[in-house]
Amino acid sequence: MINRDNIVIRTDQLTKSFGDFTAVDHISFSVEKGEIFGFLGANGAGKTTAMRMLCGLSKPTSGEGFVAGYNIRTQARQIRKNIGYMSQKFSLYEDLKVWENIRLFGGIYGLKEDAIREKTEVLLDKLGMTQQRERLVKTLPLGWKQKLAFSVAIFHEPKIVFLDEPTGGVDPTARREFWEMIYDTADKGITVFVTTHYMDEAEYCDRVSIMVDGRIDALDTPRRLKQTFKAESMDSVFTALAETSTRQSE
């Protein structure tokens, strides 16, 4: 089961409220090093809010959380050095070229000029985007943008990478390629924390948690979840749980 020494994310009763609304309601869970951890939930279930707290973008209302061994309340700066993040909304600079975006974030994370140059070549080659290096990012197709954003998020070789609905809106081929990148990343020992609402993607995760109305209602390997809920697929598991929701999704 879970090896205590290997835990890279741990939360204890982590909560975030906006006024009367409790977006994330006392969640407690742990993620192990090198895992692909699927963070599932319907729209408005609180996935993004929880992830933003873990990334140091949002302050918890109550409860505790530790990422890469650092407290999310007091050591946000330490955490930021050790994580990569890809937001739901594409957030690279559209008016910069492909190589310029890579260079900018490499520089911000303190990589040396030479290292940036070398790694950029390797990366572009691996992505098959060497021809596109001089293109403005806004002219790229969405699938390529997503792959680039993911690559930029792990360019500085973080311990954990957070991906917020990384495959939203891209075609099945691009999604499969994206998941290949996720596997490669996990193989390198980088923990992948990924939210999604594609249930077939949930099957690819090592472990999956399902959020309903701000709470984590289920957390296990996809195989065991299917057994527990006596379901054929993750989709049925998810539907069974989502039906218990009382929250209006937008």
Add this chain to the structure above:
Amino acid sequence: MLKYLLEKEFKQLMRNPFMPKLIMFFPLMAMLLFPWAATMTIKNVNIAIVDNSHSTVSQQLTEKIISTGYFKPASFPNSYDKALESVTYGKADVILEIPSDFEENLTKTGVSSIMISANSVDGTKGSLASSYLVSIVSDFATSIQESRSATIQSSMIDIKPYFKFNPGMDYKVFMIPALIVMLLTIICGFLPSLNIVSEKEVGTIEQINVTPISKLMFIAGKLIPYWIIGIIVISIAFAVAYFVYGLAPAGDILSVYLLSFIYILVVSDIGLIISNYSSTMQQAMFVMFFFILILILMSGLFTPVGSMPDWAQWIARFNPLKYFIIIMRSIYLKGSRLSDLLPEIYALLGFFAVFTTWAIASYRKRT
């Protein structure tokens, strides 16, 4: 790290289809147009002359008034009420009523009265127009007296004011240094106020916020580009002031630059602070507009701060624009040296320290 941020800001700026043009043409156009518009010399005031006298003298007076070029005859109504009507309809700004016994009184006693009424809806225009008219009429009266008696009693004391530092009392000379300040305030205030908030709107700020970059670095990366833009803007403005209006600073141009460097940072800080607190570009723009309007109106640019009510003067003390306008006018027109302007320089440095700290503190990576 800063290097990469600056590279990014400049690349974005240069790729923007509009920004580089704005930075070049706005100062150029503003410097070519504003000085002519911001003048207090009033010309072509529409005058309604009610001549009840119909005499040679009243004819001469009318001609003199019109020949000055300040007044344009709008109508010659036959009664004061009719004249007032033309003011109501906006056809005339000033009424001059000449009484029927004008010439008679003038020849008999040497004294006569006329009535001047000015429309004060536009206060400046009204008061300036009536004072012009008074001086034209009294000039006319003097010349009549002189021709009547050879004695020159009336002009025994001749007051000729000498306007120091701006001998021609040229409004353009007085306004240009202040207009340069206004230009800097608008460009170096508005552009940064839209910058951070636009990154919030597109979402790119998220990607920056998850990086370990420090607040100081981030703000420095935003501030320095506007500093350089500001230097370009004032250089264009100085060049236009010199080549078009022949106005060079009486003092040291280096002092002008040195203090502009501080001032640009002060206004850009204000812009960044507003951007940090705003969540949409629209919001940032309106808030900035509100502040710029107050800053400009309470700066002494158009009306002297000394004649504002006490409470307004008290507020103006917190207006960096006020100090910089004093600095610019003093160096440009009087040739003041840095040592003459210490209180203003200290004030600017104070604003710089406070606003920069505020800009850094108000940038929040975490909500």
